[in-house]
Amino acid sequence: MWWVRVIWALLLSFWVLLQQSSCSSSIEEEDSCRASSCGKISNISYPFRLKNDPKHCGDSRYELSCENDVTTLYLCSGKYHVQSINYHNFTITLLDPGLELNNCSSLPVNFLSRFNFFDDVNQDNTYCTDPYQATLNNHGNDDDLLFEHIVYLNCSHQVTNNHKYVDTSSCINSHSINGHxxxxxxxxxxxxxxxxxxxxVKLVAPTSGFGLQRNQLLPYHVMHNALAYGFMVSWVNLVCKTTCGQSNRCSFNATTEKFHCSDDCGYIYMLHTCGKLSRQMLFVIIETIVAVWKGLFGILNGQPRYRYEDFYCPEYIGFIIGQYVLPSILVARFMFVMTLFIGLLIYKWRKRHLSMFGYIEVYLQQQNNLTPIGYSYKEIKKMVRGFKDKLGEGGFGTVFKGNLRSGPCVAIKMLRESKGNGHDFISEVATIGRIHHLNVVQLIGFCAEGSKCALVYDFMPNGSLDKYIFSKEGSASISYSQIFDISVGVARGIAYLHHGCEMKILHFDIKPHNILLDENFIPKVSDFGLAKLYPVENSIVTMTAARGTIGYMAPELFYKNIGGVSYKADVYSFGMLLMEMASKRKNLNVHAEHSSQLYFPLWIYDQVENEHDIEIEDISEDEKKMVKKMIIVALWCIQLKPDDRPSMSKVVEMLEGDIETxxxxxxxxxxxxxTIGNDQRSNSDQTMSSDSVEIATDSLIENIS
Structure with a gap:
């Protein structure tokens, strides 16, 4: 087999020559690059580059700008000034351009936290995972973090019971951040x-300032000085990939400034190249296979089992069998067993999944008093014509426009398979299927075929109420007389849900987006995905988790000490909706000129109580009375304690009566x-339920992102 070795040797020599030529050309290009400078940064070299440097110099992902003799880096959609570059520990120190040393009234202009560097939340260009990171190691822990956070908070009241909150009034004007x-x-x-x-939370800024410890109470001027020092990010990930390769684990020791490479998968498969065979090992395996076949051929012909000269490096035979053959057999057996196990899990899941939707079909067939029509999924696809005309999308599904065979337009909501596991579908069909009221959306039909669930409604050509009451550029406008009629209609619809059915129906998600308007602007209460049915005699209902939309949810869903959850939760939501309809604006206005106008219900209460005129442009005296009546009714509906709120029947009576009464x-x-004096407050009075904490945290993350 000498000719095989000659061919392999020639191929290997040719590959080495190619590598040497490519290396020499790259070395020549790198030699032509010189360190750049801008302002006080004079050592800008690989991987960094300035915009005007030759294209082959540096890495385009680490491009810097020189603006007014200041080295600038654009990171996570924000602009930062470069303070220094450390090529020994692979860090770059940045400073927010809004900060000034020894001027504690200066504030950062960029919002940046460690969450911007997480791979699993990288959704848009506000996140920056590669080429920079917030730690010195790919697999770092808290000890590897390069910066800490300074969190700025706006509070509507003075905080006295939290030692972590540091007052900034000595430096920052109270109107510096949105007027709080x-x-x-x-x-x-x-x-x-x-x-x-x-x-x-209105602002999060990073700092690597010396002496700043995590969660430590410090004077504000110390925090500001730490911010003015700047913060560090690392490009060690690039050097790790170059030093240890893509498939190896890499760690950096900041003390010794050395890298340590380890092979995770080598210990599992006993292949120290992570499944990639080196050229030398490939030669050995090919030669061994040839030798084994020759040995077997010799045994069949009565010759000795093998001859020494038939093997190339025979000492490798035992190594290959022990290190590759036997482990490969074990791995193959393991993979076969795992494949069977995963297949069994998939089979069980599909069986359970299909049985769950079978339960839906059986349930709907048993409800003889339901009038909606049952459609097949094939009929649904014909109605929507390939799901081309999309009307909107919500948490429980996507709504498409379609047509019945007879011609009328319908709205078809396709429920997401992962939402509610079918329970929200049953809730909506069972709830709306038995309702017939002018101010409640009419369910025409449904589809429950396998895992495909759909709801067919009357089409509302004028869409939802929110686009008429919240002023947006190019949005439609309606008169206050129409708004008042819509408010009365919505109140009648909710009153019917509470008192006009065999079962008391609690909606739990009254808001402008769920009020639909037909061609005559008659309102329809819609979206019963969160609704619950209870016996009429039940005054208090049991809730395992808070439900609804922040801003419209009743306070008893958060606080345990003001009353139980009942139909009065819908009354509170209607009050918040009614206030927004009367004012044609959101109840919470973070851009208000005065802090007293931040929360509109409190501001408007003072105006009405002091008999001040409500200034609304282009409105008649009769319409002013309507608006004032809506505001007074709304203020009754949003009382903190459920017992202080009227029923929806009483609300309808108040809206339809004279304002003088x-x-x-x-x-x-x-x-x-x-409602409690400062000296009588207790921890239990101020404790939120676990559900409300989750909702508050979700709202906080949404604001940050």
Whole structure:
């Protein structure tokens, strides 16, 4: 087999020559690159480059700008000034351009946290995973973090019971961040137990300043000086890939400034190249296979089993059998067993999944009093004509426009398979299927075929209420007389749900988006995915988790000490909706000129109580009375305690009656602790349920992102 060795030797020599030529050309290109400078940064070299440097110099992902003699880096959609570059520990120090040393009233202009560097939340260009990272190791822990957070919070009230909140009034004007009265700063990460009711996170800034410890109470000027020092990010990931390769584990020791490479998968498969055979090992395996076949051929012909000269490096035979053949057999057996196990799990899941939707079909067949028509999925696809005309999308599914055979337009909601496991579908069909009211959306039919679930509704050509009451550029406009008629219709629809059916129906998601308008602007209450049915005699219902939309949810869903959850939760939501309809604006206005106007219900209460005219342009005297009546009724509906709110039947009576018969309610209270003196407050009075903490945390993450 000498000719095989000659061919392999020639191929190997040719490959080495190619590698040497490519290396020499790249070395020549690198030699032509010189370190750049801009302002006080004079050592800009690989992997960094300035925009005007030759294209082959540096890495395009690490491009810097020189603006007004200041080295600038654009990171996570924000602009930062480069303070220094450390090529020994692979870090670059950046400074927010809004910060000034020894001027504690200066604030960062960019919002940046460690969450911007997480791979699993990388959704848009506000996240920056590669080429920079917040740690010195690919698999780093908290000890490897390069910077900490300074969190700025806006609070509607003074915080006195949280030692982590540092008052900034000595430096920052109270109107510096969206006009809130109290501005606090906190060093470290804001967790759920640190969250204060009435406070919102408005800014997060990083710092690598010396002496700043995580979650430590420090004076604000110390925090500001730490911010003015700047913060560090690392490009060690690039050097790790170059030093250890893509498939190896890499760690960097900042003390010794050395890298350590390890092969994770080598210990599993006993292949120290992570499944990739080297050229030398490939030669050995080919030669061994040839030798084995020759040996077998010799045995069949009565010759000795093998001859020494038939093997190339025979000492490798035992190594190959022990290190490759036997482990390969074991791995193959393991993979076969795992394949069978995974297949069994998939079979069980599909069987259970299909049986669950079979249960839906059986349930709907048993409801003889349901009038909706059952459609097949094939008929649904014909109605929507390939799902081309999309009307909207929500948490429980996507809504498409379609046509019945007889011609009328319909709205078809396709429920997501992963939402609610079919329970939201049953809830909506069982709830709306037995309702017939002018102000409640009509369910025409449904589809429950295998895993495909759909609901067929009357089509509402004028869409949802929110686009008429919230002023947007190019949005449609309706008169206050129409708005008042819509409010009365919505109130009648909710009153019917509470008192007009065999079972009491609690909607739990009353908001402008769920009020649909037909061609005559008659309102229809829709979206019963969160609705619950209860016996009429039940005054209090059992809730395992808070449900609804933040801003419209009743306070008893958060606080345990003001009353049980009942139909009065829908009354509160209707009050918030009615207030927005009367004002044609959101109840919470973060851009208000005065802090007293931040929460509209409190501001408008003072105006009405002091008999001030409500200034609304292009409105008649009769319409002003309608608006005032809507506001007074709304203020009754949003009382903190459920017992202080009227029923929806009473709300309809108040709206349809004379305004002279209405009395002003007590001033709305935002939080339960506002009703208790400072010296009588207790931890239990201010404790939120676990559900409300989750909702508050979700809202906080949404604001940050």
């Amino acid at each position: 009265s109290y501005i606090y700063a906190m060093a470290g990460d804001l967790i759920a137990k640190d969250f204060q009711v009435g406070c919102q 209405l009395n002003m309610p007590p001033k709305p209270i935002l939080y339960p602790n506002e």
